[in-house]
Amino acid sequence: MLRQWLPLALLVCLGLVTAQDGGIIETLNGVAELSELVTYLDRYPDLTLWLQGLSDITFLAPNNDAFAALADSSTVPSIPLDEADAEALVSYHVLNGTFYDFSSGEYTLVPTALSGPQYANVSGGQIVAAKGSPWSNAMTFTSGKLHMSESEDEPLNFTGGVIHIIDSFLTLPQTFKATAEAEDMLGGPAFAAAAITVPQTGQNVSIDQLSDVTVFLPMNYSLQEVGNVIQNMTWAELDRLVAYHIIDQVLDIDPNAPPHGQYTTYEGSDVSIFSQNGFVFVNNARIVGSPNWFFSGGMIYTIYGVLNPDNTTVDPNINDAEIAFAGASFTPDFTFPTPASQTSPSDPSAASSSGGLSGGANAGIGAATAVAVVALVGVFLFLRKRRRTARELGPRKSYQYPLQYPMKDFEVSISHTELVANAAAPARGPIKEFTPAVSVYSLH
Template identity: 35%
Template structure:
């Protein structure tokens, strides 16, 4: 028995000696990661924290990924801020060791080490979406930005590294997300109802955000809404205290913040909230998730059910029609320049906002500045 223990210890020591340290795995053994390694070498405190990690998976952007990112001077300035850099690196570290062949056809949402409330107001840490797509494992971050594994399973003493072809984007708050996703009517409705701060500050939320076509379809009723009615309608699209990703949905009911129930129905893999179809699922927020729907939900018509045979959605509001003044609630809302398709009914989950040099949408305004520079982030191994 004693000899067995000695042999086991010797074997473990041999395996440990053969497994490179993180600095070796990122440095001399992988020239495609020299940009990341140089970045860490210039931030010794961050590098030391990373070297102590165990049982993690690091998504390491390649040199080309960093080159595309830093070609924008604003991005380069962000990376020079140590607080933001720590948060960004945390977001590239997955809890647990996930080898390439462990990712299946089913979408999974994996918690990262990004837990600082300045950047991630969700219980258990901000997540990335992982999906096997076209025989490649792809990760989706904010605004469905995608990064694909180009070199898998680079092992090191703390777990494994996957080299990816793009830098992940930290999810933004609801206002920035709706604006950048071109869901300008939904953003305007929340602002008009004076609920922006409440939604931004809430922890663990799920939002069903109607696209602009959906708001346009009920434009005729908007001018007649009282303040209380608009507040109730907006509140009927928000679930507080529960982050429900698409993989969590089953035939059930959820209670919205206005107290009314939303019936969730799954038909052949398509999710419906009452009669509204989810057209773009799982747009990550810093405090939850957004699912784009093709109808505005009506809190006075909670029994609306999906009609899977209809060629187009029937509004949940009786006698509603398009207004004469264009898409409601969009006046004064900044129109984004992205190609994200969520604003119209043409949006789909495989479409993304990815474009050359746009891997990191910029935070803007007072809230954005506070989020970027207002708090410290500490790398921890959960």
């Protein structure tokens, strides 16, 4: 019986050696479900030659189903045929390093070979987030626009590294504006339009002109929590607020081992990142986004709260996200200031009680007395008309909105999964039917 099994064992061993010694194209060509990929690569001899010369890499190989899905996509009507686009797409599937598997539970950030002129805003190559499964060989790879691709097969060895077969193409990182708007993030357009001052040059640029940055983007509900403050800001004040949400480095905030300490923002002040109560905080806001949301300039984290550059005091015993603006009230339909509105806020008292960001409110101090009198008369007439209208309409039902988020140990507390899933959903009332005690965390 042993003699009968020996030839088969030798053939199996020879097959393994061949798989390990073969080049990447040879190895891909030996897998039936990768035939579309091989055909696609054959169109670009220079790209194929480049792949064959790489070493110590992990290649994420889209299978035939991935090609079919991309061809049927409404957003990408066909496989890229331009050579430059093909090179960008394929190079984003080349991970720097040989990875047979990834740790389960949390994402590992891996740089790729994608670093051409259009994607040079992340040093070392654009990033992919990889995560393993505790129950199987499955791995998840998250790319641009939070797109997820999966691999369930055993890795294939080749002379330059390892191949993982994935079920869909990775999505190339997009601009910050396109990335945030794709998720219906309320602050996306305003953040994208803000003017950020580069400390080294003093030049004003947009987020999409920055490199190697981390952006903390408040979830929609959090912005609505301070909506009255935001809509009374000037454009310059909003620029400053946005700049305080940007750090000049790409941070890997692993919830199990997050970074701790002070980090300088583009506004010039520091933010503190720390763990407390089982959560990770940046100042008064809780980080609820995982390290898997990329744009072409770096990383985005969703936060439960809005940061205030004039309220940098950290509560070391914080239970959950707290509002950092005095005088804030829930305003579901607030509007962001626009570049044309670089004047004083329409409600100076609201702006001055926001814990800072009140430069616009003080801009008219030196105005002539006559102008001030005219403004006061106008306000008086407006309020008189408003009271008359209210009397005509009759009593109006009032709604009470929470000024502090539910605590972690409350039974109605919102889970991390719920927060991330609903980060972009515009809130029209309190999250869950619960109004906790009012508590405003502010610095005077």
